[in-house]
Amino acid sequence: MRALEGSTVAITGGTGSFGSTMARHLLDRGVAQVNIFSRDEAKQDDMRRRFNDERMRFFLGDVRDESSVAPAMRGVDFVFHAAALKQVPSCEFFPQQAVYTNVTGSFHVMRAAANAGVKSLVCLSTDKAVYPVNAMGMSKALMEKTAQAFARNYPESQMTVSVTRYGNVMYSRGSVIPLFVSQIQKGEPLTLTEPSMTRFLMSLADSVDLVDHAFSHAQPGDLFIKKAPASTVDVLARAVASLLGNDDPEIRVIGFRHGEKLHETLLSREEIGKASDEGDYFRVPLDARSLQYELYFDEGKQTISRDTDYTSENTHRLDVDETKRLLLRLPEMQKLIGESQ
Numbered sequence: 001m002r003a004l005e006g007s008t009v010a011i012t013g014g015t016g017s018f019g020s021t022m023a024r025h026l027l028d029r030g031v032a033q034v035n036i037f038s039r040d041e042a043k044q045d046d047m048r049r050r051f052n053d054e055r056m057r058f059f060l061g062d063v064r065d066e067s068s069v070a071p072a073m074r075g076v077d078f079v080f081h082a083a084a085l086k087q088v089p090s091c092e093f094f095p096q097q098a099v100y101t102n103v104t105g106s107f108h109v110m111r112a113a114a115n116a117g118v119k120s121l122v123c124l125s126t127d128k129a130v131y132p133v134n135a136m137g138m139s140k141a142l143m144e145k146t147a148q149a150f151a152r153n154y155p156e157s158q159m160t161v162s163v164t165r166y167g168n169v170m171y172s173r174g175s176v177i178p179l180f181v182s183q184i185q186k187g188e189p190l191t192l193t194e195p196s197m198t199r200f201l202m203s204l205a206d207s208v209d210l211v212d213h214a215f216s217h218a219q220p221g222d223l224f225i226k227k228a229p230a231s232t233v234d235v236l237a238r239a240v241a242s243l244l245g246n247d248d249p250e251i252r253v254i255g256f257r258h259g260e261k262l263h264e265t266l267l268s269r270e271e272i273g274k275a276s277d278e279g280d281y282f283r284v285p286l287d288a289r290s291l292q293y294e295l296y297f298d299e300g301k302q303t304i305s306r307d308t309d310y311t312s313e314n315t316h317r318l319d320v321d322e323t324k325r326l327l328l329r330l331p332e333m334q335k336l337i338g339e340s341q
Contacts, residue, residue, distance in 0.1 A: 004215075010076045010118075012063060012109055013083030015043035018124065021204040022080055022211065024293065027053055035059055037072040063148070068113055073116035080211060081109050081123045084143075087174055088136045092258040095135035098251040102139035105145060108152050113160050115140050122214050123147045124207075125165040127200060127264040130309070134259025142222065149220030151286055162218035164210050167200025167227050167264055167312065173331045177231070180240040181336065190241065195234035198263050198312040199252040201227050201323070205331055210262035213281055221286025225275075228314035231323050235254035243337060249289030267310035284309075 003216050009026050011019045014036030033055050038044060039062045061068025063083045073079070084102050085091055091098040106123060113121050125144050128137030148159045171177050183190050202210075210226040218224070231239075232250070241249035251327060267275060267282060275282045308314065318326065327333045 003031040007077040008033040008035070008075055010037060010079045010113075012069075012071050012072075012079070012081045013038045013039050013064060015040055015047050015199060016082060016196070017169065017204060018082045018207055019080075020047060022208055023047075023051065023056070025212075028052075031055065033057060035072045035076060036186050037061060037063075037069065037333065047153050048225050055206050056215060058138075062101075063108055064100050067110035069108050069112040070116070071095070073112045073118060076113070076116060076120050078128050079109070079113050079121040079213065080215075081106060081121060083109070084140070086126075086132050086136065088260065089258045091136035091139065092134055094137075098135045098139040099142075101208060102136070103142045103307070107146050108144045108149065114157055115152075120160045120162075120215060120218070121147075122211050122218070123161065123163045124211065125163050127165060127167045127266045127312075128261075130265040130268050133261055139176055148221045148223075148286055152288060152290075155220070155288075157220075159195055160218055160220050161222070162214045162220070162222045162224065163254070164207075164214045165223060165266060166202050166207055167230070169202050169204055169207050170327070171330050175241060176236070177327075180237055180295050181244070181299060184241055184244050184246060184249065189250040190237045191232050191252050191254050192237060193250070193254055193256050193260060195253060196262070197233045197260070198206060198230045199233065199236075200228040200230045200264060200312045201236070201318070201326060204327075205329075210281065217278070217283070219322065220284065221288070223271070223284040224249045225284070225316060227281045227282070227311075227315075228266070229281055229322070230324070233317040235318065235320050235323055239320050239327055242320065243324055243327060243333065260269070263311050263313040265309045265311045266315075269307060272308075272310060284330065292296075 007032050015038040026034050037059045044058045059072035069119045084097050094134040125140050132141050134136040144163050147163050150161050214224040271284045275284045
């Protein structure tokens with residue numbers, strides 16, 4: 001396992017929800033320096049004041065511009081690549097922007113990190129990259145392919161590139177939970193696109209655990225998935241409302257947004273066929289065959305059915321009470337309930 005203590009780590013998209021949580025985790029683990037790379041100077045200034053830690057360095061730039069990425073990689077041991085365009089509807093209207101950031105930008109990060117002698121690079125992906133129907137998911141799927149191609153094409157590289165894939169992160173930027181909270185506080189109806197829609201649910205702490213696991217265990221090109229429960233958006237809305245004192249909220253159905261699926265998939269049946277079970281995680285090894293297609297196959301343990309996908313419909317489905325218990329693990333929800341009492 002790789003040791004973080006005393007190392008220098010870079011986080012792209014470091015001012016986002018994951019980046020802030022990961023930065024705190026790294027500082028608590030005793031790293032020597034954390035380089036925060038992002039394009040938002042206001043968020044950088046806020047983060048600098050909030051953390052007030054001399055081990056943090058801030059680099060202004062955009063992953064689309066490789067020359068701006070390079071300075072943040074100098075002297076870095078490990079990189080967590082979280083910079084991305086993540087909003088499904090906006091990427092539907094501007095798909096080329098999703099490609100520039102999520103695909104080309106990711107390639108820039110990989111190349112700059114390799115040139116700087118980075119030892120390990122973990123890329124963050126999404127369940128929307130599996131059987132993608134929207135531009136955001138398609139661009140993230142290509143990001144995954146870019147990472148795997150790097151591992152395949154540069155087997156002698158000292159840098160291990162791996163990918164993590166997870167579902168909705170509760171209370172992250174763009175999450176529906178803050179919208180529900182705002183609507184409840186204003187006495188407005190809760191707006192749902194489709195009540196029976198299901199989504200995997202993870203906390204920011206869970207996402208950090210997944211990235212930590214990949215960082216510690218990855219071989220080049222590995223893909224890691226954290227097992228996760230799911231709920232319908234109707235159950236999630238009612239759980240949030242109940243925690244805030246409303247057990248019978250008014251629900252208004254507004255219909256599917258651009259590019260939305262009814263259910264999400266974390267592992268395709270093709271990936272399950274070679275996945276291995278690592279307790280709370282699944283690992284999918286790189287298909288390392290060359291264009292000559294030499295025989296290569298890594299057989300995993302048969303832990304789930306090989307003839308179906310791992311989806312938010314067939315994973316453990318939470319009811320309202322179970323969802324409330326999950327929500328109560330979130331620091332934001334704990335604070336909110338404390339303020340309302």
